[in-house]
Amino acid sequence: MSFPTSSRRGFLKTAVATGVSFSPLSLPDETAHVFLAGPYLQPPASNAMTVRWITAKPTYSWVEFGPTEALGQKAQSVKAGIVDANNRVHAITLTGLEPGKKYFYRIFSKEVVEFKPYKVTYGETIQSDILSFIVREAAGKQVSALIFNDLHDRPESIRHLCGLAGVNDRDFVFLNGDIFDHQNNEQQLIDHLLAPATKTFASRTPFLYVRGNHETRGAFRSDWADYFTFPDQRLYFDFTWGPVHFLVLDTGEDKPDAEPVYAGLVDFDAYRQEQARWAEQVMQSKAFKKAAFRVVLMHIPPQYSGDWHGATHCKQLFSPLFDKYKVDLCVSGHTHKYGVHPPVAGQHHYPVVIGGGPKDGNRTVIRLTADTRNLQLSMLRDDGSEVGKYAISSRS
Ligand SMILES: [Fe+2]
Missing domain, CATH: 2.60.40.10 (Immunoglobulins)
Structure with a gap:
């Protein structure tokens, strides 16, 4: 080709x-x-x-x-x-x-x-x-996935981080937002994601993608979704893979909708509220309740992400739901400061893991594996060292 x-x-x-x-x-x-x-x-x-x-x-x-x-x-x-x-x-x-x-x-x-x-x-x-x-067994008893975030137009990070973490036997790769600085045109999509991903893993291993706040910017922002396939044809979605029920939220922009830089062309408050209503329905479903583990993937973390409007709104809307419906783990990006934050009484009952990026020395890739009894997460930095890990046993 x-x-x-x-x-x-x-x-x-x-x-x-x-x-x-x-x-x-x-x-x-x-x-x-x-x-x-x-x-x-x-x-x-x-x-x-x-x-x-x-x-x-x-x-x-x-x-x-x-x-x-x-x-x-x-x-x-x-x-x-x-x-x-x-x-x-x-x-x-x-x-x-x-x-x-x-x-x-x-x-x-x-x-x-x-x-x-x-x-x-x-x-x-x-x-x-x-x-x-x-063809991986979605209905099986195990899951093994890689999670990236905040590459910010650095295509070489895909090959480097996949090489460190091992991509070949994964069920899927998940892109947790801000793979780009903003959306310019198709050529950027090709050069900075599709070509390097295809070469590294994507012709053999499927990937899923949720937007960060940077995918919502630029002249090509509305075309972005045409290049990817989403469960249920929506940019927020849920799916069960082995013992894990994944809930994926599309967290929107970081500043208020009325901020002049958006020129009146975003409406994320209503969109986040729509997702909160949807997420609660998912959390009340049998598939969510009976899963051995419940994992949320969202670009802007519901905690530890400062006090800008987007982060605050995510915290207000989603964090109480995660507590109420016993989410086991939330994996995010956005802050460019990697870290593992265990539950804190009175603040959040679920652990929050935040991947780093995008500069050398701060890039991370997260390995998530689970069987019906144990879920394990390991975060590698771009020098190959493990900079975070978390293990959870099934409650059932
Ligand atoms: Fe971000």
Whole structure:
């Protein structure tokens, strides 16, 4: 696969700036028909895996997969009777997979040269190498995950931290926000996350992602979500993996919504309140209650994060719920100051672990493993030393 540096978006910007009008299908042939990023795997799920990638040109795309390198099965994306085509950002879910089994796969993209109502003209088809992944057992008795936060546009940290912590046998990787300083364009997404993640782990191991306050900034902020697949198609979500029920909160901005720098274009107070109502419903669910462990992942910590508005609002809204419904652990980032904070009587009944970042000497990666009896967390700094750990025994 090739990853050209020439940018279709560069052309788009130029075209807009010079007032040239065009439709996507009348673009000059300024880029080759190539993969721009991926394939990268998205959320961990029982019996399924979502494969995502980006092409430089509009295409019809599909995945061939199977238990051997002969592949044999084909998947495409169909929505309400329409097969996805003439698009560049691809998400195709492979279903009917067997947990514990290895699958091989290859992505294909056939260029759509012209798309008329009664005549579609195809161009060349490109394909990836044959890659593979193992379907992890979401319904099993164990979980093993890596958690990153606050990389802040330092793509080299992905390879470095994965190398220290070991990524190959993990069920998933979780990105706990502020992977970027702000969202500029697709090329930034590719260069600072998708390309290094794909190369390091993401073509074999799926990842999940929740925004930090920095993913909510910049001209490309509303496009960001198009490149990832979320459980329940929401940016906050919950899922059970083995003995752990994970609750993921999208904590929003750090300053008040009315702050002039936001130009009247954020509304996070209401969004956090919506999540608090939703979180309480989740916490009252059977899946949450019967899990051996209940773990919250959220970028802005509900404690130890200063007195700015976002942190204060998170503390007011979420911390009482975590106490009431006996959350076992909260893992966050945001402060750039790593630490393990055990429960403190009268303040918070649950431990708060905060990952560091983003500069050398302060970057961390968190390993989270659990079986039905014990949950263990280990935080490594970028020099390989363990700078935090926590162990919890199941209450049941
Ligand atoms: Fe942050």
